[in-house]
Amino acid sequence: MCRPAWARALTVAHRLSEFARLRRVRDRIDREYAQPLNVEALARGADMSPGHLSRQFRIAYGESPYAYLMTRRIERATVLLCRGDLSVTEVRLAVGCSSPGTFSTRFSELVGMPPSAYRRRVTGAAEGMPPRVAKQATGTVRNEEAPVAEPELA
Known part of the structure; x- marks a missing residue:
C-alpha cells in the first residue's frame, strides 16, 4: 500500500x-x-x-478552448480592421472564421459593436495616434464588460 x-x-x-x-x-x-x-x-x-x-x-x-480560439481570432481581427487595407470579409477569412454570422456575433459580443461599425469608428478615431495607443484604445473587452448599444432616436 x-x-x-x-x-x-x-x-x-x-x-x-x-x-x-x-x-x-x-x-x-x-x-x-x-x-x-x-x-x-x-x-x-x-x-x-x-x-x-x-x-x-x-x-x-x-473559458473553453473554442471560446479562447475565437477570442484570439477577434483580437487579431480588430488589429486588421484598424489598418483599413482589408475588407471585413477579407479580415474574417484571414483570421480563420468561415462563417460570417458567427464572426459578426462573436465580434459584437467581445468588442461591443459589429465589425463594420468598429472599422468606421476606429479608422477616424485612431488617425494620428501611435499604434500602441490606438491598440489600447480600441482593444477587445470581455462579455460582461461590453457596453450595451443604445438605440438611436430618429
Whole structure:
C-alpha cells in the first residue's frame, strides 16, 4: 500500500503534467488561430479526450478552448480592421472564421459593436495616434464588460 505522502506527490506530478499539456494547447491556439482548429484535433495533440480537454481547459483558463480560439481570432481581427487595407470579409477569412454570422456575433459580443461599425469608428478615431495607443484604445473587452448599444432616436 502507498504512503499518503507518495499519493499526494503523484497527484501533484500528474496535475503539473496535465497543466503543461494544457499550456501547449493554449500556445498552439495562439500560434495557429487562423488554421481550422477543433477540440478533437487539439485533444489528439495533447493526448487527452475532447471532453477532458474542454473541462480541464475551462478550469485552468476560465473559458473553453473554442471560446479562447475565437477570442484570439477577434483580437487579431480588430488589429486588421484598424489598418483599413482589408475588407471585413477579407479580415474574417484571414483570421480563420468561415462563417460570417458567427464572426459578426462573436465580434459584437467581445468588442461591443459589429465589425463594420468598429472599422468606421476606429479608422477616424485612431488617425494620428501611435499604434500602441490606438491598440489600447480600441482593444477587445470581455462579455460582461461590453457596453450595451443604445438605440438611436430618429
